[in-house]
Amino acid sequence: MSRPRVALIGSRGIPARYGGYETLFDELAPRLVARGFEVTVYCRSHYTRGRGRERRGARLVVLPTLRTKHLDTPVHTLLACLHASGERYDAALVVNSANALFVPLLAVAGIPAALNVDGIEKRRAKWGRFGRAVYALSERLATAVPAELVTDAEVIRRHYLERYGAGSTAIAYGVEPRAAHGTRALTRVGVEPGRYLLYVSRFEPENNPHRVAEEYRAVPGAMPLAMVGGAPYASRFIASFRDGADARIRFPGPVYGRGYRQLLAHAFAYVHATDVGGTHPALVEAMGYGNCCVVHDTPENRETAGDAAAWFRADVRGSLAAVLARLLERPEEAAALGRAAAARARVRFDWESIADAYAAVLRRAAGLG
Numbered sequence: 001m002s003r004p005r006v007a008l009i010g011s012r013g014i015p016a017r018y019g020g021y022e023t024l025f026d027e028l029a030p031r032l033v034a035r036g037f038e039v040t041v042y043c044r045s046h047y048t049r050g051r052g053r054e055r056r057g058a059r060l061v062v063l064p065t066l067r068t069k070h071l072d073t074p075v076h077t078l079l080a081c082l083h084a085s086g087e088r089y090d091a092a093l094v095v096n097s098a099n100a101l102f103v104p105l106l107a108v109a110g111i112p113a114a115l116n117v118d119g120i121e122k123r124r125a126k127w128g129r130f131g132r133a134v135y136a137l138s139e140r141l142a143t144a145v146p147a148e149l150v151t152d153a154e155v156i157r158r159h160y161l162e163r164y165g166a167g168s169t170a171i172a173y174g175v176e177p178r179a180a181h182g183t184r185a186l187t188r189v190g191v192e193p194g195r196y197l198l199y200v201s202r203f204e205p206e207n208n209p210h211r212v213a214e215e216y217r218a219v220p221g222a223m224p225l226a227m228v229g230g231a232p233y234a235s236r237f238i239a240s241f242r243d244g245a246d247a248r249i250r251f252p253g254p255v256y257g258r259g260y261r262q263l264l265a266h267a268f269a270y271v272h273a274t275d276v277g278g279t280h281p282a283l284v285e286a287m288g289y290g291n292c293c294v295v296h297d298t299p300e301n302r303e304t305a306g307d308a309a310a311w312f313r314a315d316v317r318g319s320l321a322a323v324l325a326r327l328l329e330r331p332e333e334a335a336a337l338g339r340a341a342a343a344r345a346r347v348r349f350d351w352e353s354i355a356d357a358y359a360a361v362l363r364r365a366a367g368l369g
Contacts, residue, residue, distance in 0.1 A: 005038045009080045010095035013043025017256045020281040021095045031355035033057035042080035069233035077102050085109035091366040100141040112147035112365040147365040153278030155299045172279040174351035175288030185259030189226050189252045196224045198267035200282045203231045203238045208273035208314045210241035217246045218321035226250045264289040273314045279304050284349045287341035292334035308340035
């Protein structure tokens with residue numbers, strides 16, 4: 001029997017240098033190859049550069065797009081679906097609920113699709129009225145057009161089931177802690193091992209970087225906070241909290257690969273402040289590396305971190321500052337929470353188990369059992 005041919009569509013591409021979808025495809029593609037699939041990943045030309053058209057056994061198809069806030073994703077996904085329509089794939093995995101609009105193109109070409117909707121995108125503060133309307137429509141389409149619906153948390157699975165009567169397969173993100181040799185990234189950021197706090201996220205309103213920066217003013221002591229991240233099309237928002245920020249805060253921009261692992265491996269604690277989404281890859285990665293995780297209290301984040309975190313409310317003034325001050329005074333509590341987080345991640349967020357789940361979804365979509 002020939003190997004099932006599958007396409008991965010909707011991310012910026014691989015190797016991962018941006019966010020959760022990119023990390024998902026970068027980790028999933030070689031594992032699907034190892035499970036007998038022939039895998040193609042669709043990438044954006046401004047993101048996946050160079051002459052290479054293969055990565056870890058997966059074929060890369062690089063296509064252009066329009067680099068604007070509202071058109072980057074839909075234009076590339078449209079072109080990817082049109083290209084895929086002529087490739088005779090057995091199935092496709094499409095990510096981002098907004099891309100439900102393009103799944104019918106695959107269906108017309110006889111390519112059944114599994115759609116990963118991630119979180120409830122229409123709730124993100126960065127979208128205006130038009131963007132929220134598009135995501136509301138896409139959410140409804142997501143319950144009807146794909147052959148398989150994938151959610152990334154039990155909270156999101158229940159949302160689709162209770163609101164639309166739509167069943168889905170809940171598959172979280174994973175982490176595979178890798179050795180973080182050296183401390184060069186720490187030197188670049190201006191911090192020392194075990195002597196800094198770490199925040200990692202796209203700098204968008206629903207991730208609350210502005211609130212984290214403001215709260216840190218009230219945290220006593222000299223320990224710096226490294227706020228790692230950035231966001232395209234958000235320069236005005238970023239300037240609103242970066243300009244004039246507390247002198248102890250470092251803003252190194254996005255950090256990936258070995259440098260990112262070094263920062264995760266040596267932090268005193270990790271701050272996670274997201275409002276919207278399901279299972280957040282950055283939180284899962286911080287847990288996997290044994291960080292003491294200080295987490296904004298939402299149902300989705302509770303599902304991810306459980307009892308292995310210290311909790312605060314990003315919308316309650318003083319909440320984060322109080323938790324951080326307590327942990328700085330009680331390093332033994334921080335260390336215990338880090339050990340608990342690593343143990344939880346090993347059980348719940350293993351990439352091999354996640355790849356097995358996606359392989360089963362894609363085989364069902366393709367009618368292969």
